[in-house]
Amino acid sequence: MTRTVMVPxxxxxxxxxxxxxxxxxxxxxxxxxxxxxxxxxxxxxAPFDGAAFLDPKVEDQxxxxxxxxxxxxxxxxxxxxxxxxxxxLLEGPVASALADHAxxxxxxxxxxxxxxxxxxxxxxxxxxxDRLLRTLEPPILLVRPGxxxxxxxxxxxxxxxxLDGSGRSDQAVRPVEELGLPPxxxxxxxxxxxxxxxxxxxxxxxxxxxxxxxxxxxxxxxMHHLHELAVRLRKSGHVxxxxxxxxxxxxxxxxxxxxxxxxxLIAIATRGLGGATRLLLGSVTDKVVRGAEVPVLVWRRxxxx
Numbered sequence: 182m183t184r185t186v187m188v189p190x191x192x193x194x195x196x197x198x199x200x201x202x203x204x205x206x207x208x209x210x211x212x213x214x215x216x217x218x219x220x221x222x223x224x225x226x227a228p229f230d231g232a233a234f235l236d237p238k239v240e241d242q243x244x245x246x247x248x249x250x251x252x253x254x255x256x257x258x259x260x261x262x263x264x265x266x267x268x269x270l271l272e273g274p275v276a277s278a279l280a281d282h283a284x285x286x287x288x289x290x291x292x293x294x295x296x297x298x299x300x301x302x303x304x305x306x307x308x309x310x311d312r313l314l315r316t317l318e319p320p321i322l323l324v325r326p327g328x329x330x331x332x333x334x335x336x337x338x339x340x341x342x343x344l345d346g347s348g349r350s351d352q353a354v355r356p357v358e359e360l361g362l363p364p365x366x367x368x369x370x371x372x373x374x375x376x377x378x379x380x381x382x383x384x385x386x387x388x389x390x391x392x393x394x395x396x397x398x399x400x401x402x403x404m405h406h407l408h409e410l411a412v413r414l415r416k417s418g419h420v421x422x423x424x425x426x427x428x429x430x431x432x433x434x435x436x437x438x439x440x441x442x443x444x445x446l447i448a449i450a451t452r453g454l455g456g457a458t459r460l461l462l463g464s465v466t467d468k469v470v471r472g473a474e475v476p477v478l479v480w481r482r483x484x485x486x
Contacts, residue, residue, distance in 0.1 A: 184212035198326030209361035337365030432468035
């Protein structure tokens with residue numbers, strides 16, 4: 182079955198900044214490219230008598246212009262050079278239309294832009310991208326444009342893979358392996374050991390902080406688990422490093438390690454095991470996406486399996 186890289190667009194140069202990463206992924210995967218735009222109807226206008234109306238001809242003309250826009254993008258030399266290209270103009274609510282289209286076409290990867298830091302970022306990630314992350318099975322590569330200009334190297338990537346210590350967190354490695362990493366790529370497996378912070382309750386017995394010895398035991402267990410996973414990955418020809426720092430700020434630690442290692446990509450899963458959902462949208466993953474200086478590959482682990 183032919184793989185497909187889906188690129189949601191909205192007609193803006195902002196959204197088009199996902200194209201370089203999408204083209205690179207399509208080349209690596211030997212996949213076709215699907216440029217997708219969701220038609221958003223013009224709000225009905227109310228004349229002086231108060232009766233709202235909408236000229237169907239205006240909507241039809243807008244659809245024509247949207248199809249022409251997609252066609253122009255598909256004819257760009259760099260797009261054509263990446264491989265087969267299709268364009269799709271969808272109807273309906275944006276997130277739902279994109280999710281349905283990804284399922285119907287069997288998209289292997291979705292590449293899209295997301296905002297940077299701050300309230301606007303929170304709104305964006307809490308709407309279209311967030312809904313897709315909660316519903317789609319294929320991974321989503323989120324690219325924050327404007328601040329990071331460097332291209333992903335062709336001769337090897339450094340990928341940081343944060344794990345949460347659950348059995349299923351190992352599955353975060355699978356979509357990375359399926360990206361078609363070039364020779365010489367390096368994977369760093371990271372598990373941040375978060376100390377248990379006691380909650381103070383008035384008139385209750387004081388609770389002591391987690392002993393350092395217990396933290397070191399947890400860190401030792403994490404390193405053992407990471408090394409076991411690293412052995413398997415090295416058999417596939419990857420260079421693999423492991424790190425397990427102790428830090429109360431999990432997303433901050435992930436971002437610091439990514440910066441210090443000069444990682445090209447962060448790959449993070451969004452669910453834990455057995456209710457211990459530490460990597461949840463709106464918390465760790467959300468903060469990593471908003472704060473990352475590099476693209477972030479996000480994958481929603483299935484409920485079972």
